[in-house]
Amino acid sequence: MASNLVSARNIEFLLYEWLDVERLSSRERFAEHSRESYDALLELSAQLATDHFATHFRKSDEQEPTFDGTTVHLIPEIGDALKRFAEMDGFSLQADEEFGGMQLPATVGTAASTWFTAANIGTACYSFLTVANASLLVAHASDEIKQRYARPMFEGRFFGTMAMSEPHAGTSLGDVTSRAIPQADGTYRVFGSKMWISGGDHEIAENIVHLVLAKLPDAPEGTKGISLFVVPKFLVNEDGSLGERNDVVLSSINHKLGSRGTVNTAPVFGDGAFQPGGESGAIGFLVGEPHKGLKYMFHMMNAARLAVGTAATGTASAAYLKSxxxxxxxxxxxxxxxxxxxxxxxxxxxxxxxxxxLLAQKSYVEGAMALALLCASLLDDERTAETEEARAEASKVLGVLTPIVKSWPSQWGQESTSLAIQVLGGAGYTRDYDVEQHWRDQRLNPIHEGTHGIQALDLLGRKILMDGGAGLMALAGRMEKTIAAARELGGEPSAYADQLKAQLDRIGEVTFGLVALGDPEKIMANASVYLEAAGHLVVAWIWLEQLVVAGTTEGDFYNGKRQAGRYFFATELPKITPMLDLVAAGDLTSYEMQDAWF
Amino acid sequence: MASNLVSARNIEFLLYEWLDVERLSSRERFAEHSRESYDALLELSAQLATDHFATHFRKSDEQEPTFDGTTVHLIPEIGDALKRFAEMDGFSLQADEEFGGMQLPATVGTAASTWFTAANIGTACYSFLTVANASLLVAHASDEIKQRYARPMFEGRFFGTMAMSEPHAGTSLGDVTSRAIPQADGTYRVFGSKMWISGGDHEIAENIVHLVLAKLPDAPEGTKGISLFVVPKFLVNEDGSLGERNDVVLSSINHKLGSRGTVNTAPVFGDGAFQPGGESGAIGFLVGEPHKGLKYMFHMMNAARLAVGTAATGTASAAYLKSxxxxxxxxxxxxxxxxxxxxxxxxxxxxxxxxxxLLAQKSYVEGAMALALLCASLLDDERTAETEEARAEASKVLGVLTPIVKSWPSQWGQESTSLAIQVLGGAGYTRDYDVEQHWRDQRLNPIHEGTHGIQALDLLGRKILMDGGAGLMALAGRMEKTIAAARELGGEPSAYADQLKAQLDRIGEVTFGLVALGDPEKIMANASVYLEAAGHLVVAWIWLEQLVVAGTTEGDFYNGKRQAGRYFFATELPKITPMLDLVAAGDLTSYEMQDAWF
Structure with a gap:
């Protein structure tokens, strides 16, 4: 029986017929792998997600985490599922062998993760945070920190958090006020209050490793004065055993609209609840160099934003298949x-x-899934492609696609889950069916890891204009290849290629036109509209890629691909014309709106 | 301090500067009224909504109705608020004097109701159902039923339900299987199970009057064989006192995503829990003639669908102002x-x-509010305009606008509440703020009282094509007048008039083109897209109307109107071009999609 979480057939199509992940085995990092190991992982993921993640999807919403002033209580199924996930080496799928990792390609790891995000995003989220944390440490921390904190995270024994935001500093991280005071022994004492920290406390892991942004006493103002620290809940002895309790406690937890299984917390560091080493302050360890904390965090951003896009895709996939x-x-x-x-x-x-x-949902879900896997393959290429040139090209394209893979599945995944509710009608509005929960879970995705508006500034400001258009050109180069291939096929794909080409040329013109506006506030006034137009353009390209692969192959699956692609080109891509018209006109309606006029 | 529920200044603008409701006092039905009585009602509504409806908005969600197998338990604030609503004659605002009503214009009654829908839609819903029920009885039932059941509903002592759907018959009402057996005394014994019945049981009213669709033994198949019955929870004696308990009980209640304060139930009629008169079956009283039940129900549909649109508008208004x-x-x-x-x-x-x-929300909320009040004024005109011709014209235009006033605020009110969440960011995703609840409450509106898809069939099939385009022509006639007025103003309004005129001409062409497709399934294949395009066209017209009234008047309020109108013409109206292109092309992608291809 087909799963109501993810289409295994579609994943197979994307990995093997489209992205040809088998070719990755020729690269040293992935030499141990083959289709056999990929398929084994995907099957194991499907089974574990179905048997141990999906099974408490509703329960983790109905019985959300509670906090009694000391301890966070989660339903036991969450810890149990993650323990099983650790047993299948889920935390170290992509990690280096040096840390016990399997060195799987991100492409395959991302495909596997869609099963868990579709089954239960609230539970799966703990593993994503932990892997992101451990991967950052591997990239930037000392060997001692890697061994003592990253390794147990890859083993799934310790869990990780990203303790960035503070009550008055969410998007504006330059304004964090947490402080870190250097100690004679090379450690730091950390003081401060954080906010919106997922997984900030619980008892389902042996330890919790917080990655904390804080300022050193001599820190410059703003974003250039932020350092990054490892602050564990329990200090870890040289032999890896747990030591003293560190001074990090919760002031409260947040009660959310959805994604409830992931406890969201307001932790306090160094408030005096504990006195590790007999002194005040939470003991922390500097990651890398002083004042470079945000840079390290941003280094992880591509992967973190891809993880959000994958979560949005998995959520939409389950809602689609259930409807x-x-x-x-x-x-x-x-x-x-x-x-x-x-x-x-x-x-x-x-x-x-x-x-x-249903067809709209299929076009959103399969478009988003293909986009996520493409970005994952760019992560692989950025790291392991055969030539320096190929790695640089992948990096450039990934830079442009990152705000899109974060925002597009979040936005259209919301529309998709809403359509799932609509298919069920009144039943969809009750908590007897899952679709309403997927819809609530989904609403987080355009907010966390940089809001929709922040993605827009990132795309247009940083990834396109600051880069002198190089990223956009690299992406356009790839699109042109697809357009050429589709034209060779003739028929419908060729017509869609013309349609895509016209919009691609248009977005190029519009982008150059923007620069002429001069004033950054005016250039960025319609950045969100630009982001949404660019997103639809990219997904249209992704659909054309799929149509080229499907060609004229017969069978229900390929007929479905062609029909969903047809839907995207008939209904979705044309939506960007009025968006680009608005951007091209340099519309200043929102810019000129005044507070007093509301 | 300005309210965070509704903009009183905007209501004032719409009622007095735009719709000129004061002119209605020249009509006999409204002769007792003046701006003074309208303002008094609006102020009283604002106060009661703020002090007694908004105050339990969150509580009615957190402590949703429960059912212990016998009794439905609601938080006491719901009953208290509705008691106060009855004391201000809220249930009889628009009712005939003959039934103790105030005979207020629907335009003013609808404006007043936005306060309650904004404050607490879950509580306000009980009154809408009751008024709809009582109004139907006044239009179609015997004098005895009117006195015994409608009058106490207008007094707010009895509450009403619309018991239409059944577990297997939601949209497809022709398939109801509830039965009504005629008795020698002229009454009926009713048997059957209903589903999705709001307000189906509770203890906050003296009695509950169910309007039940059921089939007589000699009924024809399908929609032409459905009769309508009054089935009270307690029978009512000749002197108005409550008599025996009737045989209607609940089998269960539904647990919803939002709008939780309104208990939603599955009632069972004639299951034997009670034996009124010592015999089996719930005692019912036929409304009007046999087999005409659906016709009577549809008679109330314009008002009921306007009520949904008003609820969606109020919900979006509160979320907008809070963000x-x-x-x-x-x-x-x-x-x-x-x-x-x-x-x-x-x-x-x-x-x-x-x-x-925020500007997008303002354009949606004030567009929807104006649309709702216009439809209410058409209800008034349909009933009381000076000439037969004017009444017929109002009726035609209202027919076309009804599926739009139901669906447009429901769809864009959802987008609007979602933007409210986005403005709050992480805070908006918590239950510490109201916006997430408004977003959940809102999701009901495209589902109940005919789903979005049903509105689409109603607009394109019934209201436009079956009518030979007469309704569309009447609406176009009104739009042409606005276009002429805007052109006389020159400047921006004149440019918007040109933009509107082009889209109006286009939709006319597209509509005629559809007819040529012949096959009804093909003609209706993109009915939802047509509905959405028509909705945006209508709201653009409504914005142009407002811009004509605002003219060049100075001040923050008028600047805000002009900026929101500018936003709608720059960002929203252009969205319909690709929609109409799709419809014009007779796109069959969804029609041709096959089950096996998903």
Whole structure:
């Protein structure tokens, strides 16, 4: 029976027929791997996600985490699922062998992770945070920190957090006020309050490793004066055993709209609840050099933002497949042309408007899934492609695609889960069905790891304009290749290639036109609209890539690919014309709006 | 201090500067009224909504209704608020004097109701159902039923339900299987299970009057065989006192995503829990003639669908104003051009992208509000306009606008509440703020009282094509007048008039083109897209109307109107071009999609 979480057939198509991940085995890092090991991982992921993550999807929402002033209580299924995830080496899939890792390609690791995000994003989130934390340490911390803190995270024994935001400093990280005071022994004492910290406390891991942004006494103002520290809940002895309790406690936890299984907390460092070493302050260890904390964090950003996009994709995938199941089994109404009301009702999938809602979801979910896997393959290429040139090109394209893979699945995944509710009608509005929870879970994705608006500034400001358009040109180069391939096929793909080419040329013109506006506030006034147009353009390209691979191959699966691609080109891509018109016109309506006029 | 529920200044603008409701006093039905009585009602509504509806908004969500197998338990604040609503004659605002009503115009009644929907839609819903029920009885039931059941509903002592759907018959009402068996005394015994019935049981009213769709033994198949019955929870004696308990009980209640204060139930009629008169079956009283139940229900549909649109508008209004408050008080970040990070952070309303999200909300909320009030004024005109011709014209235009006033605020009110969450960022994702609840409450509106897809079939199939385009022509006639007035003003309004005229002509062409497709399934294949395009066109017209009224009047309020109108014409109206292109092309992608291809 087909899963209602992820289409394994689609993953197979994307990995093997499109991205050809098998070619990666020729690279030293992945030499141990083959389709056999990839398939084994994907099957194991599907099974574990189905049997131990999906099973407490509803329960983790109904019985959200509680905090009694001392301890965070989670339902036991969350810890149990993550223990099993650790047992399948889930925390170290992509890690270096040196740290016990499997060195799997990010492409395959991302494909595997869609199973867990689809099954239960609230539980899966603990593992993503932990892996991101450990990977950052491997890239920037001392060997001692790597061994003492990163290794147990890859083993799934310790969990990690990203303790960046503070109550008055969410998006504006330059304004953090947490302080770190250097000690004679080379450690630091950390003081400060953090906010919105996922996984900030719980008892489902042996230890919690906080990555904390804080300022040294001599720090410059703003973003250039932020350093990064490892602050563990329990200090770790040289032999790896747990030592003293460090001074990090929670002031409270947040009560969320969705994604409830992931406890979200307000931790306090150095408030005096504990006195490690008999003195005040949470003991911390500097990661890398002073004042470079934000740089290290941003180094992880591509992977973290891809993880959000993958979470959004998995969530939308489950909602889509569950609404598809419902549409196939729920009888209601008859064809518009049926005059004899004594005939039995038909399943609602027979109504065109229901198929429209399912097809839209399919085009969003499979578009987002392909985009996420492409970005993961760019992560692989950035690191392991054969030539310096190829690595640089992958890096450039990934830079431009990162705000898109973060924002597009978040935005259209929301629309997709909303359509899933609509397919179910009144039933979809009850908590008897999962779709409403997926819709609530999804709403987090355009907010965390940089809001939608921040992605827009990143794309247009940093990734396109500051870069002199080099990233955009590299991406356009790839699109041109797809356009050429589609034109060679002729027929529909060729027509879609023309459509894509026209919009690609247009976005190029529009981008150059923006520069002429001069004033940065005016250039960026419609950055969100630009982001959304660019996102749809990119996903149209991704669909054309899929259509080229599908070619004229026969069968239901390929017919479905072609129909979803047709849907995207007929209904979705044309939406960007008015968006680009607005940007091209240098519209200043929002810019000129005044507070007093609201 | 300005309210964070509704802009009283905007209501004033719409009622007096735009719709000129004062002119209604020249009509006999409204002769007792004047601006003084309207203002008094609006002020009283604002006060009651603020002091007794908004105050338990969160509590009614956190402590949703429970059912112990016998009794439904609601928090006491719901009953208290509705008691106060009854004391201000809220249930009989628009009712005939004959039934103790105030005979207020629907335009003013609808304006008043936005306060309650903004404050607490879950509580306000009980009154809407009751008024709809009582109004239907006044239109179609016997005098005895009117006196015994409608009158106490207008007094707010009895509450009403609309018991239409059944577990297997939601949208497809022709498939209801509830039965009504005629008795020798002229009453009926009703048997059957209903589903999705709001307010189906509780103890906050003296009695509950169910309007039940059921089939008589000799009923024809399908929609033409459905009759309508009054089935009270307690039978009512001739003197108005409560008599025996009737045989209607609940099998269960539904647990919803939002709008939780309104208990949603699955009632069972005639299951034997009670034996009224010592016999089996719930005692019911036929409304009007046999087999005409659906016709009577549809008679109320314009008002009921307007009520949904008004609920969606009120919900979006509260979320908008609450996010505006937040944006004015939350410091975060600095201007893009600020290089000195030692300067204080600015309130987020100073960021263009935040103003964009607020301005979008303003354009949706004030567009929807104006649309709702216009439809209410058409209800008034349909009933009381001076000439037969004017009444017929109002009726035609209202017919076309009804699926739009139901669906447009529901769809864009969702986008609007989502933007409210986004303005708050992480805070918006917590239950510490109201916006997430408004977003959940809002999600019901595209589902109940006919789903979005049903509105699309109603607009394109029934209201436009079956009518030979007469309704569309009547609406176009009104738009042409606005276009002429805007052109006379010159400047921006004149340019918007040209933009509107082009899209109006286009939709006319596209509509005629559709007819040529022949096959009803093909004609209706993109009915939802057509609905959404038509909705945006109508709201653009509504904005042009407002811009014509605002003219060049100075002041913050009028500047705000012009800026929001500018936003709608720059960002929103252009979205319909690709939609109409799709419809014009007779796109069959969804129609041709096959089950096996998903």
């Amino acid at each position: 598809l199941d419902y549409a196939r089994s729920r009888p209601q109404g008859r064809a518009l042309t049926t005059t004899d009301q004594a005939t039995p009702q038909v399943e609602i999938i027979e109504h065109t408007d229901v198929r429209r809602m | 505006l408050d937040y944006a004015r008080s939350r410091p975060q970040g600095r201007a893009l051009t600020t290089t000195d990070q030692a300067t204080p952070q600015v309130e987020i309303i100073e960021h263009t992208d935040v103003r964009r999200m």
